[in-house]
Amino acid sequence: DQQVKQNSPSLSVQEGRISILNCDYTNSMFDYFLWYKKYPAEGPTFLISISSIKDKNEDGRFTVFLNKSAKHLSLHIVPSQPGDSAVYFCAARGLQGAQKLVFGQGTRLTINP
């Protein structure tokens, strides 16, 4: 049962343009969402998060949007830079007491010069 889904395994974007990564979830009880970035041979690193009581959170070039009615969140990166090339995972905080993060399958983002 895949509760968090990233349906695009890969995405290729021109340097300087906007990158949009998408994530869908099925469990309406999730109340906190996070994006992680992973380079090869490194562990995932925390990027940005959003509480379910908000619909947008911005941090520099990174903005996360949450659409609760559609159970959909997206990460926007603008402008995209070559160093943004990595695998991006969305994750949801587990249900109360579950003490875990539920991750999507990841999207490989490639920024082309």
Added chain:
Amino acid sequence: ETGVTQSPTHLIKTRGQQVTLRCSSQSGHNTVSWYQQALGQGPQFIFQYYREEENGRGNFPPRFSGLQFPNYSSELNVNALELDDSALYLCASSRQESYYEQYFGPGTRLTVT
């Protein structure tokens, strides 16, 4: 500030053997979570340790067990290894009050033959 470290980096074991993976938490963190990441998938939650006790568990059999030590470092033990246990094992540390903001180590790549 020292980040999360894991050892060993790579490991090859034979089916039926036992393995122990190690993790040192980031300074100031009291909670450790372990994840299994199969190829092309997102990390899957195995369990979490807080105050040296298991504090949440995912859908993994009892042959996956763990320990947390007074200095908050942790071990993951897997008995009776199976071929499907081949994966990247990630350790993440956090503060219990914000356990979802997890900081990951680089992982241990386990290959079972």
